[in-house]
Amino acid sequence: MRGAKIIVVFIYILFLMLPIYWLLNMSFKTTNEILGGFSWYPQQFTLDSYITIFTDPTWYSGYINSISYVLMNTVISVSLALPAAYAFSRYRFMGDKHLFFWLLSNRMAPPAVFVLPFVELYSAMNLFDTTLAVALAHCLFNVPLAVWILEGFMSGVPREVDETAYIDGYSFPHFFVKIFMPLIAAGIGVTAFFCFMFSWVEMLLAKNLTSVAAKPIVAVMTRTASTAGYELGLLAAAGALTLIPGVIVIWFVRKHIAKGFALGRV
């Protein structure tokens, strides 16, 4: 029984790792070797693809642009969602349930629906082709998600904590920053992780809201793939590098990740 369980988990993880291994394998090969035929590991090991990416500004600026809008979006989403989640978690007010569903419904809106109007909207605001435009556009799905997760974590904190603090003479902002936020620190971390994740992986909006100056790495990859023929080695290396931020943030929240995926509701 125990052995069977280990085998199930092992096979599943193996299945997850194989395509990733294949990507890494390709990234250390020359394009000629890739197109030359099938091989389990690089015969002529090379770092050329990685060197190209780190020395060519059109490549590495893509990473800088992506990271900057992802960070901006994470900060905006979490800081706006914190007070809102507190309101939903602690009080009843007119239209609260409808409002909550309306917020969530934006997480359900297919980005494809919003591509064209977003381009018009952000052009009208003179923000087209800036990282700020992408950061704000990603708020469409990240803010509702952040409210949802934070509300779950906040509802796990007994209301007596708030009441005692108010009796002790704390003002709301003082109480919120000094007492309440440390209590849900894990929840804030998990929320930031999710905002980071969904902003990092999204491509459709990020690609269409930028053209030259703020081009994200995901767009650099697709355009390079279509214009310069198939530089498979380069493409694989660029893809492999996009794994790194994910690995870093996931390592930080590994202890809370299971609870976070349940949106704080376990």
Add this chain to the structure above:
Amino acid sequence: MTVKPVNQKAWLLVLPVLLIVALNAIIPLMTVVNYSLQDTFSPGVFFYEGTKWYQDVLSSPRFHGALGRQFLFTGIILLIEIPLGVAVALAMPRKGPWVSVCLVLMALPLLIPWNVVGAMWNIFALPDIGLLGYGLNWLGFDYNYTQQPFAAWFTVVLMDVWHWTSLVVLLAYAGLSSIPDAYYQAAKIDGASAFAVFRYIQLPKMKRVLIIALLLRFMDSFMIYTEPFVLTGGGPGNSTTFLSIDLVKAAIGEFNLGIAAAMSILYFLMTLLVCWVFYTAMMRGDES
């Protein structure tokens, strides 16, 4: 649980979120509604068309095809990912140093940009140089996803299972780890079978998180665009053209604004309807 106090000032706390989401949701949605009711022949000049675009969309075989493929795809991946995810979660060790390692490795596919997922599988499944494609052909299957619709579907579904099953695993695992050890000991004393433990202890505890999993997987698979677009481009032919791919093709590729906008509205309403059903079910679960 005590009842939450009524406080209308809470609106002030919600206001910033409201403004940013309204900027991103209401203005663009109104633009889409406008397009869906109007026609244009030159920039800035619009004519009211009533429900013409909606009638066009609803009677077009192309939309029916994309819609059918979308439901088939979502149905297949839910049928595979939910049971598989639960099975893997049940097989996970409950404690110990390996738990973190397993969780981190499993979460990895979730953090890869979607077009990289597509590109990765594009390479992985190539019949001549990809491990999957080469392996299948070596085993004697005639497999080429760029030419055979069935192979393309197989690859897209396998890619989605690879990409998202871990989400179900993590959710189910979170539900399972909230079960106190005492429950298992009691079941052991009563001599309960493994199935009885699953049916009466584990499944009820996982119910809430599984509804969340179902909701998230439904939403995201229903909106899927980037991964199949990069992998197959919607082909061969139209065989893997799902709703979003068709929509972007109509809006940006062909610049058929009226048709695209009407499709958008119908698409959004469908998603909303299904999600409302899930959401109501979930909230009812929260209350009880």
